[in-house]
Amino acid sequence: MEIMMDTHYYVFIHRPDPNWLAGKPIAEQPLAGHFRYMSHLQSRQKLVLERLFFLFVLTILFNAACNLRGPISPSSSSPTPTVEQAVVAAVSAKFESDFYASRDDCIQAVAEETTNWCRFPLASELTYQPEWEQLFPNTLFYLVDIGLWRSEEDTLPGHQQEETHRFVAAWQAEEVYMVQGFGELLDANAISVTDANRELVAQSFALMSIPAYLGGGVRFLEWSAIEPVSGRHKYNYYLKGWTEIWGCQFTWLYVFTDQWLPVVTRTPINACASGDYVENYKYFGLADEGILVSPHAYLEDFYFNR
Structure with a gap:
């Protein structure tokens, strides 16, 4: 067993x-x-x-x-765009029509009479201003160049068929803010206007409103409260500044209310070619008889709702 x-x-x-x-x-x-x-x-x-x-x-x-x-991406995926590319794309999206992906596409569209004029992206450049860094420490500011191409019929005498226009774009939390969105930029940073920061707010806006002149220095000359008077708006503050590019003098008129800035008016240029200035034709046109045309030579109002 x-x-x-x-x-x-x-x-x-x-x-x-x-x-x-x-x-x-x-x-x-x-x-x-x-x-x-x-x-x-x-x-x-x-x-x-x-x-x-x-x-x-x-x-x-x-x-x-x-x-x-860092995280490994599949080789077949498209590369992540740089911040500069994202800013240019966001600014381009602000133009609702007649915007093309490249200069060649734009010129071809005009040649084929698809449009009489069009815009196309050029480049962007990170820029710094002490006023911006102090008021918006979490925001990056870029100078964005956008090209413009016209048909010969739409090109006025003395003007160029191709122009370059410059814009200021504030980039924060994957959002872009241009000068028309200055109020939204204040809100995004939870900034209310007070006696302590009112002048800084005024200067920061002023810089965003003259991008063609930011290739050189900007010096603020005068800041003061004024008595509101009946007229275009009841302005209660004004700011004067001088630009190193072309030596131009600007005046900005502000309507400040309780903790907010609802209206700003940038007046036409007071005078140019003053002081120790620098000539720069890149963002400027020439009218008849060779007179320099500034992109900011006209009066413009800006409104900010809250």
């Missing part, structure tokens, strides 16, 4: 190699097969443990590499 039980145990656990069992006593065969099976099992367990340990170490090294490189 004992021999039958051992034989049964042997048959169930291990199927011995006939060559290895040849010549062995029957009583030794089950025990020898068992020992060989156990040795083989331990060897397999050791191999499995070694492979698991290798995978564990490999996983640690892989995670460490990912942390150093």
